[in-house]
Amino acid sequence: MTRTCRNCKRTFSSELELELHRDVCSDAQLVCEVCGERFAERYATTDGWRYDCPNDDCDGTGLKEDLRPVSDVLVSQ
Ligand SMILES: [Zn+2]
Numbered sequence: 582m583t584r585t586c587r588n589c590k591r592t593f594s595s596e597l598e599l600e601l602h603r604d605v606c607s608d609a610q611l612v613c614e615v616c617g618e619r620f621a622e623r624y625a626t627t628d629g630w631r632y633d634c635p636n637d638d639c640d641g642t643g644l645k646e647d648l649r650p651v652s653d654v655l656v657s658q
């Protein structure tokens with residue numbers, strides 16, 4: 582069964598390959614500090630104003646609050 586990266590649509594043959602890819606996927610610009618998920622900015626907002634974590638069971642919300650640019654997080658670590 583193939584897995585698809587929901588950010589860049591690349592496909593992988595296993596969950597592990599997908600997980601390894603997700604850490605380096607260049608289309609994932611935001612990271613949720615609540616659940617740790619990375620995703621493309623367009624998945625976190627519908628109107629470009631209000632941002633919510635696209636993960637259904639996570640209440641992460643707010644750009645620069647719970648959702649931060651991946652580059653910010655990498656710099657601050
Ligand atoms: Zn990807």
Ligand SMILES: [Zn+2]
Nearest residue numbers: 613616634639
């Ligand atoms: Zn989240």
